[in-house]
Amino acid sequence: MDERNGYFKLENKPDGTYIRVYKSEGGGRSLNFDEVSTYLHNQNFADFDIKALNSAIVNADGTNEVKISELQIGNIDEIIDLKVASDKTVAFMKVYPACGTGQNIVYGDISFILNKFGVKKGIIEETITQILDEKIYGNMYLIAEAQRPIEGSDAKLEYAFEINKSSKPKMNADGTVDFKDMDLILHVKKGDLLATYTPVNPGEVGYDVMGGILRPKQVKNFPFKVGKNVYLSEDKLQAFAGADGHFVLEDEKIVVYDTYVIEGDVDTSTGNVIFEGSVKVKGGVRAGYEINATGDIEVIGIVEGAKLISGGSIILSKGIQGMNRGVLDAKGNIIAKFIENTNVRTGGDLHTESILHSTVYASGEIVCAGKKGLISGGDLRSGTQITAKIVGSNMGTTTKLEVGLDPMIIENFNRLSKEIPQEQEELLKIDQIISFLNKRKEQLGTLEPDKLVLLQKSTQNKIILATKIKGLTAEYEKVVEQIENKNDGKVKISSVAYPGVLIVIGNIKYFVRDEIKYSQFVRDGADIRINPYI
Numbered sequence: 001m002d003e004r005n006g007y008f009k010l011e012n013k014p015d016g017t018y019i020r021v022y023k024s025e026g027g028g029r030s031l032n033f034d035e036v037s038t039y040l041h042n043q044n045f046a047d048f049d050i051k052a053l054n055s056a057i058v059n060a061d062g063t064n065e066v067k068i069s070e071l072q073i074g075n076i077d078e079i080i081d082l083k084v085a086s087d088k089t090v091a092f093m094k095v096y097p098a099c100g101t102g103q104n105i106v107y108g109d110i111s112f113i114l115n116k117f118g119v120k121k122g123i124i125e126e127t128i129t130q131i132l133d134e135k136i137y138g139n140m141y142l143i144a145e146a147q148r149p150i151e152g153s154d155a156k157l158e159y160a161f162e163i164n165k166s167s168k169p170k171m172n173a174d175g176t177v178d179f180k181d182m183d184l185i186l187h188v189k190k191g192d193l194l195a196t197y198t199p200v201n202p203g204e205v206g207y208d209v210m211g212g213i214l215r216p217k218q219v220k221n222f223p224f225k226v227g228k229n230v231y232l233s234e235d236k237l238q239a240f241a242g243a244d245g246h247f248v249l250e251d252e253k254i255v256v257y258d259t260y261v262i263e264g265d266v267d268t269s270t271g272n273v274i275f276e277g278s279v280k281v282k283g284g285v286r287a288g289y290e291i292n293a294t295g296d297i298e299v300i301g302i303v304e305g306a307k308l309i310s311g312g313s314i315i316l317s318k319g320i321q322g323m324n325r326g327v328l329d330a331k332g333n334i335i336a337k338f339i340e341n342t343n344v345r346t347g348g349d350l351h352t353e354s355i356l357h358s359t360v361y362a363s364g365e366i367v368c369a370g371k372k373g374l375i376s377g378g379d380l381r382s383g384t385q386i387t388a389k390i391v392g393s394n395m396g397t398t399t400k401l402e403v404g405l406d407p408m409i410i411e412n413f414n415r416l417s418k419e420i421p422q423e424q425e426e427l428l429k430i431d432q433i434i435s436f437l438n439k440r441k442e443q444l445g446t447l448e449p450d451k452l453v454l455l456q457k458s459t460q461n462k463i464i465l466a467t468k469i470k471g472l473t474a475e476y477e478k479v480v481e482q483i484e485n486k487n488d489g490k491v492k493i494s495s496v497a498y499p500g501v502l503i504v505i506g507n508i509k510y511f512v513r514d515e516i517k518y519s520q521f522v523r524d525g526a527d528i529r530i531n532p533y534i
Helices: 033-042 050-058 107-116 125-134 407-444 449-485
Strands: 007-013 016-022 065-069 079-084 090-096 141-145 156-159 193-198 230-232 238-241 245-250 253-257 259-262 273-275 278-281 290-293 297-299 307-310 314-316 320-330 334-336 339-346 350-352 354-362 366-368 374-382 385-391 399-403 490-497 501-505 508-511 516-524 527-532
Touching: 016 050, 033 050, 050 065, 079 107, 090 107, 090 125, 107 125, 107 141, 125 141, 193 253, 230 253, 259 273, 273 278, 278 290, 297 307, 314 320, 320 334, 334 339, 339 350, 350 354, 354 366, 354 407, 366 374, 385 399, 399 490, 407 449, 490 501, 501 516, 508 527
Parallel strands: 259 278, 273 290, 278 297, 290 307, 297 314, 307 320, 314 334, 320 339, 334 350, 339 354, 350 366, 354 374, 366 385, 374 385, 374 399, 385 490, 399 501
Antiparallel strands: 007 016, 016 065, 079 090, 090 141, 156 193, 193 238, 230 238, 245 253, 490 516, 501 508, 516 527
């Protein structure tokens, strides 16, 4: 059975006004008293029997006529009722039957009502024809529907290979860590496809039934940026390697770096190595020498008291014996067999088997795994977590482990704390010069040519310096916020922490006074809590 709402018809008779109420069918909505009452009042017909009307609606069967007034309601044309949804996305129309000799609606009546209520978009002409042809009283006809916006899509960059390779070395079955075959460098050949770019699609606006604009969701856009040794296709949508090397994302720019391979040691035969790209040393690096590369540094042999600075990652297959002058400084990750007597700084994670008497600052994790998994002596700071088997020694070696604050953020805080007052002092000096020269100009009416030039330069310098201070202040506020919001971190020890170990999480300290085994240290309010190792 088709769904049909309940409806009513009025009829004038010599002794008054009668109503015939038809019940709903097929799950349609039943007629209610308020709807009929509102209709009668809109016809200025208020003198009706409320009880009789309510009885007719409650007992609706379409056969009985119920008298509701001693007065005649008169002749009423078919009436159109238009309802527009609150969000203006749809409009419905209902037709009430005529009474007496009232006129039936025509096309122009429907157009008039739509125009009167401001419905001018998405009008469904087929529905108008349907209303006029079948005219099912009580039915809610969908007369207008919004033209929905066509959603766009974000710009997208798809790489031709996996660019987020794991930085963690492989664990062997015997518990050792494989620092040799880690395949962390993304090697490419000249002509290789690197990435495909899909431009942003902004979508198309739509309209509600009143003609208001419906906008698609905002999409994200970004440019397709390429750098050294990369070229684009004719349509500018694909990037290809222009040389053999390895793939790097540098400030959201696709770059291919050539790799400089040294077959032997870095020593007197090579001198210091400064290279724009990656460096691979098949031998070792002797004490006193330096490698400075914008890409990755990989050393197969042992590194002695040398300095390695990398714009990418550092991989040492055999580790470093720093001799208290060795330096490892990487913006990316550092992986080394062992680290002894070395200053280490990494913008990523550090993985090694042992760290002895070294200073280590890591923005990411510090992990000592493998057979030894040892940290003994020195000062280690991690922005997130430090994991090891053994920390300290049974000789009470002083060992400091600090987590929860990125060392780079602390350095920025210290730098900005000094730099901002210095620049403000310089700005004050410039203000004093400008003030002096302006007063002199007021007194003399003019300035000597050299002092006029000085005034102009000072004014320009003031603008430049004020802009710089504003930028530094914004950076300082951001750093302070990072420090205030970053007080978590964790130290995990799978075997034992010996007395002499100091653990710091945020600004909370914990001194290990007795051996603590199989534990993890976490921040708990103003204290450090010791949980079982998981």
